[in-house]
Amino acid sequence: MFSNKSNTAPAPQPMMAAAPALKRPRALSAPSIISADMVINGTLSSSGDIQIDGRVEGDVRSVGLAIGDKAEIHGEVFAEDVTVRGKVVGRIRARKVLLAATSHVEGDILHEAFAVESGAFFEGNCRHSDNPLGDGANDESRKARTAPAPATPAALFAPLSPVTT
Secondary structure, eight states: OOOOOOOOOOOOOOOOOOOOOOOOOOOGSSSSSEEETOOOESEEEEEEEEESEEEEEOOEEEEEEEEOOOEESOOOOEEEEEEEEEEEEEEEEEEEEEEEEEEEEESSSEEEEEHHHHHOOEEEEEEOOOOTTTHHHHHHHHHTTTOOOOOOOHHHTTTOEEEOO
């Protein structure tokens, strides 16, 4: 009933040379994981996603970054998309930043989109930028840190002198 009517085997296909490895799209590649028992001293850099559950003493650069509940980063963060559930001590520069309820951030945030869940701890300044990862963003944040101090309350309420021309 299910027998093969022809007794000839199909002709073998010629072997093709292996195609060069193609860059996998971000959605198909697995993130690099820094486990909870790992401590890294130095800069992490990835063209993909990184999930950090341990401790990093240094800067982190990636496309996507997930910082776990018990994770700690002491350094600057540069990424397209950052989700913070743990602790970051240092500046964050990212297009999209989410501070989850369990997050603890001490440092400035330069962002394009920013969301904070109830319960998150954030101490620092946050500023919107159309291009937070661009080279000019460094100059802008430096200007913000060296901007003159605001006027003292006494100067704000001092009587104005009449203008003479």
